[in-house]
Amino acid sequence: xxxxxxxxxxxxxLFSIASCSDYLDINEDPNNPQAxxxxxxxxxxxxxxxxxxxxxxxxxxxxxxxxxxxAGDVTxxxxxxxxxxxxxxxxxxxxxxIWDGLFSSTANLTAIINTDFPNYENHxxxxxxxxxxxxxxxxxxxxDIPFTEMHQFQENLTxxxxxxxxVYRALLQDLTDAVDLINNxxxxxxxxxxDADVVFAGNMAMWEKFANTIKLxxxxxxxxxxxxxxxxxxxxxxxxxxxxxxGAGETVxxxxxxSNDAGKQNPYFASYGEDSGGNATFNRDFIRAADYAVQFLNxxxxxxxxxxxxxxxxxxxxxxxxxxxxxxxxDTATPNSARIGPSLVISSEQDGILMTSSESLLLQxxxxxxxGFPGSGLDYFQQAITDSxxxxxxxxxxxxxxxxxxxxxxxxxxxxxNTTTDKREAIMTQKWIALNGINGLESFVEYTRTGYPxxxxxxxxxxxARFIRLLYPQSEYISNSxxxxxxxNSDMFSVPVFWNE
Numbered sequence: 396x397x398x399x400x401x402x403x404x405x406x407x408x409l410f411s412i413a414s415c416s417d418y419l420d421i422n423e424d425p426n427n428p429q430a431x432x433x434x435x436x437x438x439x440x441x442x443x444x445x446x447x448x449x450x451x452x453x454x455x456x457x458x459x460x461x462x463x464x465x466a467g468d469v470t471x472x473x474x475x476x477x478x479x480x481x482x483x484x485x486x487x488x489x490x491x492x493i494w495d496g497l498f499s500s501t502a503n504l505t506a507i508i509n510t511d512f513p514n515y516e517n518h519x520x521x522x523x524x525x526x527x528x529x530x531x532x533x534x535x536x537x538x539d540i541p542f543t544e545m546h547q548f549q550e551n552l553t554x555x556x557x558x559x560x561x562v563y564r565a566l567l568q569d570l571t572d573a574v575d576l577i578n579n580x581x582x583x584x585x586x587x588x589x590d591a592d593v594v595f596a597g598n599m600a601m602w603e604k605f606a607n608t609i610k611l612x613x614x615x616x617x618x619x620x621x622x623x624x625x626x627x628x629x630x631x632x633x634x635x636x637x638x639x640x641x642g643a644g645e646t647v648x649x650x651x652x653x654s655n656d657a658g659k660q661n662p663y664f665a666s667y668g669e670d671s672g673g674n675a676t677f678n679r680d681f682i683r684a685a686d687y688a689v690q691f692l693n694x695x696x697x698x699x700x701x702x703x704x705x706x707x708x709x710x711x712x713x714x715x716x717x718x719x720x721x722x723x724x725x726d727t728a729t730p731n732s733a734r735i736g737p738s739l740v741i742s743s744e745q746d747g748i749l750m751t752s753s754e755s756l757l758l759q760x761x762x763x764x765x766x767g768f769p770g771s772g773l774d775y776f777q778q779a780i781t782d783s784x785x786x787x788x789x790x791x792x793x794x795x796x797x798x799x800x801x802x803x804x805x806x807x808x809x810x811x812x813n814t815t816t817d818k819r820e821a822i823m824t825q826k827w828i829a830l831n832g833i834n835g836l837e838s839f840v841e842y843t844r845t846g847y848p849x850x851x852x853x854x855x856x857x858x859x860a861r862f863i864r865l866l867y868p869q870s871e872y873i874s875n876s877x878x879x880x881x882x883x884n885s886d887m888f889s890v891p892v893f894w895n896e
């Protein structure tokens with residue numbers, strides 16, 4: 396992908412990493428909305444990169460810890476992952492950076508959508524698509540959120556909350572409108588995206604595919620809902636039939652020209668790799684492979700070796716890939732455990748990952764199997780696995796055959812299409828593997844939806860199940876106390892988001 400050079404600053408914290416500044420430092424202060432005076436071409440690069448920092452860093456930290464992908468190196472560090480593993484002491488400060496980062500930094504996208512500047516239909520379409528991408532996660536994690544009154548700044552500092560289902564419907568409409576702008580815009584003076592588009596470099600056909608894929612993800616998220624209109628999802632998925640979606644090899648990346656200069660690194664690498672001086676970050680040393688995932692991938696628990704383990708994790712010199720059991724103490728934990736792997740932590744200049752082709756193909760596999768979406772669920776499933784190995788640059792070997800025959804060993808339930816009774820279990824298990832370290836947040840939300848894969852809790856967990864939502868952060872109770880829904884800490888474990896009812 397072409398790497399466009401822009402000037403930007405990324406603010407990174409140790410555990411909770413929110414996008415606090417971007418290319419132009421626009422709209423960080425709600426009382427000083429400078430974006431209104433700038434045209435969308437100037438705003439777009441910052442609007443695209445700002446929320447990505449929170450998504451790829453804080454979101455990954457939460458998702459991978461909850462899904463048995465990551466553990467902490469308790470052999471050398473005291474603490475870390477305490478709340479995630481014990482599931483105690485959690486309040487509205489827990490991962491507050493996700494709300495504070497995603498909600499505030501998407502204001503630039505809203506500024507583009509509401510622009511008074513003429514001839515920016517392409518920019519508006521892109522902004523609608525990316526805002527839907529991030530706002531889906533806000534709904535998935537928090538439920539009701541401000542939407543119709545959001546991002547009005549000094550005109551309305553206390554936006555009302557909209558119910559989660561209505562926000563989902565609004566996101567679907569935004570995506571429909573974006574595709575319509577792409578395909579049916581008759582304005583001959585429409586500005587091209589060009590260098591401002593740090594995702595697809597102005598390729599509107601790819602933006603259309605991305606929009607349709609996000610729409611499918613939104614629909615599938617509520618597909619197992621037991622309340623509401625049962626036909627809504629199936630009808631909407633049927634309407635997607637014949638529309639272009641992300642296919643084989645079409646991973647969505649973002650890169651504004653990441654470099655090793657201070658403040659310009661890829662935010663994933665800056666968090667989980669090295670600083671601009673070449674020094675390992677705290678997370679690089681602390682985050683280690685979780686033993687459950689290691690045993691799963693190396694074949695110890697299912698008899699089928701998965702070569703992706705060598706991209707997902709990196710062994711310490713002279714040792715095999717070893718994991719730490721989530722919740723272990725330094726008295727029992729395995730020393731010399733593996734770090735985040737070489738196909739994930741590459742360089743300061745590496746592309747950021749918004750959505751892998753594997754994720755898209757597995758969405759289509761589920762839609763084909765259960766909702767009559769065109770194509771073969773098995774074909775989508777197998778192509779997703781093929782693409783996942785290709786993402787890591789690793790040979791698949793006999794893996795595809797092994798998972799469909801159990802390799803003549805113990806039960807491989809969950810790995811193969813034909814060897815798994817519930818196809819959703821096979822899809823979600825492969826999604827969990829394919830997104831390990833890349834987008835753990837998506838795996839966690841899908842686990843909340845489906846219960847797959849059935850990964851265990853940490854051994855020191857004090858509750859029988861994981862939480863099913865996050866609490867609104869303290870910042871909302873301070874700045875928007877009249878509107879933010881009241882919650883207790885127990886609501887995290889007992890009050891589902893609408894699609895989980």
